[in-house]
Amino acid sequence: MPVVMRKSLPLLAIALCCASACSDRSGTASIGNNAEAVADALERKANDLDAMAETTANDSTAAMLEGAADNLEDQADNLRDMAEDGAKAR
Numbered sequence: 001m002p003v004v005m006r007k008s009l010p011l012l013a014i015a016l017c018c019a020s021a022c023s024d025r026s027g028t029a030s031i032g033n034n035a036e037a038v039a040d041a042l043e044r045k046a047n048d049l050d051a052m053a054e055t056t057a058n059d060s061t062a063a064m065l066e067g068a069a070d071n072l073e074d075q076a077d078n079l080r081d082m083a084e085d086g087a088k089a090r
Contacts, residue, residue: 035083046072
């Protein structure tokens with residue numbers, strides 16, 4: 001996965017949350033839904049990378065793919081936590 005793509009995914013997630021947060025209180029559920037959808041997409045991509053790692057014959061490529069998958073899973077968890085914390089603050 002290119003470095004630019006890895007860096008842009010969390011920024012996209014943050015932008016979606018910020019855009020949703022600018023709305024009134026009725027948008028609170030929308031923030032959670034948007035965050036959940038982005039987190040789910042990150043986890044699907046992580047699962048794809050894990051599957052690619054399992055099928056590659058190159059150990060260093062497999063390690064790189066697994067590391068990228070772990071990063072995406074962490075980002076998904078962080079995004080869910082941020083959305084949950086934001087919902088509690090309202």
